[in-house]
Amino acid sequence: MSGPNEPAVEIRPARADDLARLTEIYNFYIINTPITFDIDPITAEDRRPWFAQFAETGPHRLLVAEDTGGVLGYAGSHQFRVKKAYDTSVETTIYLAQEATSRGIGSALYTALFDALRSEDLHMAVAGITLPNAASVALHQRFGFVQAGLMHAIGRKFDQYWDVGWCERPMA
């Protein structure tokens, strides 16, 4: 999706040469926000194991949104918890470059991600959102997530405790 004055945005699988930019986008949220519970910024090199969990097939995908200016954001699905019975669930993640929010890019990414996952043996998607975050809650609600529960004070960042809302979405 793009507005009348916005360049067209393409959604495609992430490639290894996106990693520097993906790390840059994520580091903004590490440093400036409680949205991620990582605390220390990460180098692209240290982000390789994270990148390696995704593939162009299977339940664990990573998609990027790109326009002529470069990558604007990404969405992915990864292992929710280690124990094997959880393999029918994925946790979804979505981050947009700060200058790329409110342009429908998150919706375009999630549309493509859930479309890509339709053929996989997945039963539920779950997402954890540090609160408050009205934009992320609204995006997840639009894509059929419902709140499953609120974990109070479950993380500490910037010297304060933060609540995390967990939401779930049927995949089958």
Place this chain on the structure above:
Amino acid sequence: MSTERAGGSARTPTDLTIRPATIDDLPRLTEIYNHYIVNTPTTFDLDPFTADQRREWFSHYAATGPHRMLVAESAGVVLGYTTTSKFHPRAAYDTTVEMTILSAPEAIGRGIGHRLYEAIFDELRKEDVHMAMAAITLPNEASCAIHERFGFTRVGVLREVGRKFDQYWDVVWYEKKL
């Protein structure tokens, strides 16, 4: 306080001792855990472990710090254990621990879980830990009951979040402020 079930069951062994786990306990701890892997949806592991494969898990716990493992022992036999473990790898979650508590099947209903939880929450009092979480595959009235007795409140249910024995299972999350 007693954790005996209505209708009466065996009493808590009078010689029950609670102590930190040692590496020598690992075969017995694995045996207890494997019972739940093989026969129940209580854990979402699917394949039983050898004690050797459980060494890495054992290495996450220490006699100090937020991640503990205590065992309950009677007549030289370990009847159950409890752990506090990392809830999530991201650093801001370090103020939260996830609880595990399992009794050997023949020791259920004898107050062992209660004694284990009393001891581990006492230990955690000195640690920089703010919340304890517990995930329980439903239905499991006994586990929900012990968590509620220890002041856990329900966060919510993740519906059908795991598949084991060819069916999907709900998991309830509980939280307790420490």
